[in-house]
Amino acid sequence: MTQSAQPTQVWLTQKTYDRLNAELEDLRGPRRQEVIERISAARDEGDLKENGGYHAAKDEQGKIEARIIQLEEMLSQASTETSDDDGVVSPGKLVTYRYAGDDEDEQFLLGAREVDDDHEDVEVFSPQSPLGSAMVGATRGSTVDFEAPNGKTLKIEVVDAVPFRE
Known part of the structure; x- marks a missing residue:
């Protein structure tokens, strides 16, 4: 008998958690x-x-019924806790970064993709996305390698990682 994988914590904003919970109750x-x-x-x-x-x-x-199961699983693993302001890229952080050799900063929120529906003003990447997974655990000022969808490896500098505030 194989052992199942541990559930992965899902970070949601409170607004998204409330919306998904209301959808579950309606369903x-x-x-x-x-x-x-x-x-x-x-x-x-x-x-x-x-x-x-x-x-x-x-x-x-x-x-x-499938959506109910999906929502129950997601909400049972959800956290809306604000991350520590420690400069480490982790779920719930607004990450500012730039590609090596570029002067333009870019930002994204590291969280569940469902957050995107409630916060259209900020791009959201999940920790499982290629960019998100490359940056998880990186610290402010560090440089990480990121394999772009085209297969090229790019260097990305973490400018900042601060707790997201709604």
Whole structure:
């Protein structure tokens, strides 16, 4: 028997956590109930083989149940805690960086991609993304190697990493 991997903590802003929690409650309650009623009504119509409404409702039910599982898992692993202001790149930090030899600073928030929906003013990268994973653990002033999508290795300087404030 193989042992399952440890769950990965997911960093969310409080705004994103609240939005996802509200979506979960809606899916568990009103949305789930509405689909069950549609399935029941379609069953009452008779022959299910050629009942498009029944099949559409069953498909929607499957999508709702899958999303419920996804949200439950994500929210059970979620943290909204503000990171320490220690200059180390970690989830929940607003990271300022520049490519070696470039004078222009760029920024991103290291967190779950779902945060992007609530904070369009800042680019969000997950810790599992190529850029995020290359920078996790790096400290202010350090340089890291980053393998770009085109396969080239680029040097990136960490200018700053500060806790994100909504």
